[in-house]
Amino acid sequence: MKTQGIIFDFNGTMFYDGKIQEESWKTFLYKKIGREITNEEFHKYVHGCHAEVSFSYFLKNRLSKEEIDQLAEEKEVVYRKLCLSDKQQYRLADGLVEFLDYLKKQQIPFTIATASGLNNLKFFFENLDLGKWVNMEQVVYDNGLIPSKPEPDIYLKAAQNIGVSPSDCIVFEDAMSGIEAANRAGVSKIIGVASSLSKEQLRQIPDISMVIEDYRDVKNLINFIE
Template sequence: MRKGGVIFDFNGTLFWDSPYQESSWDKYLQHYGISLTKAQKREYIHGRNGKDTFEILFGRKLSAVEIHQFTEEKEVLYRNECLKHKMELAPGAKLLLEELKANEVPMAIATASGKSNVDFFIDRFNLLEYFDAENIIYNDGSVKGKPHPEIFLKAMDSLGIAKEQTIIFEDSFSGIQSAINSKASTVIIVNSNDDEYLEFELPVINHFDEFDRNLLVY
């Protein structure tokens, strides 16, 4: 039987950046005269890939060039917002990553972020200390957006691990559903934004120290 592994979403999971995301999205939406409720943001934006989000926002099919343009406009605002603050991994995350690395547990990131943001995160958080570059799976324009499970399935394939031995950490509602749809053995909700997850019968943690290490396969 193949060794188990761990897959992390990034934004709102390993990096608690919701205030920066909200601020940058508010500026972006205001610029284009688009108004969304909190519920609409949760449904249309959080955890989804750029193509899905921008086609919903602008109400039409978009070319790859347009999607890239709209995405970069928004992500420049986001990265600038991040740089105004101290950027650090989520509470307890660094200790968990060090423990997983020491025990040679396969690890991957599966994020709806595009390459420019992923490169930014790799640089700011020294992610290659913990993750092999090929195991950082991001939105390259070809991956179906969450809640479709494709991004998590790609991460499992990259690590060479079975669904039955995979642990996924997620925070967004679309991401949680994506993880469930992937048939991973364990899905753990990271409550980085003080949300309520009553629709999911899943474990919820507020700090990575709360993660039950007994779930790991060493």
């Protein structure tokens, strides 16, 4: 049997921060552009996308890497404050700890592929105790060099980092851009996590092999990946 690898998107997949993300983006962008962004804009130009994609669309300007990095960090300061102010929402998805414990015990290689930048990644590792399960050096994040989802690069790199062929990897995703990226990377299966999209919406996507609300049904998840 071939080695199966697991790759998790993070925001909206391991950590359900949709409301916090939306509030932080809308608060920050309202100050910058003087209008509220729509839900459609949020899903198309924010959720799962790199900062360059988001700011290029909303600010309608050609920005330097330095300007993008500065804007992104300003926005993430707002986001991190909101995370820490809402302890009820700022936690890993239900059942995920048990599932990660199982993957680690069975020595199934897994990592994270996220559109978050390094400062947020460090913030998550420090406050959500991710180091218990995940090697931070294997995580793929927005370092300004890897193309944003829906380009497949982030999943190709994540598979390489855990030493597994993309075709033998199962990806957990919640966003359309991430699902497209995983599909283009040629992964074995995509499990849709119903946080930003509903279960019904995810089931209509041909590339989705399974749909979950959270990780509480660990037994069913284990049967699926095995």
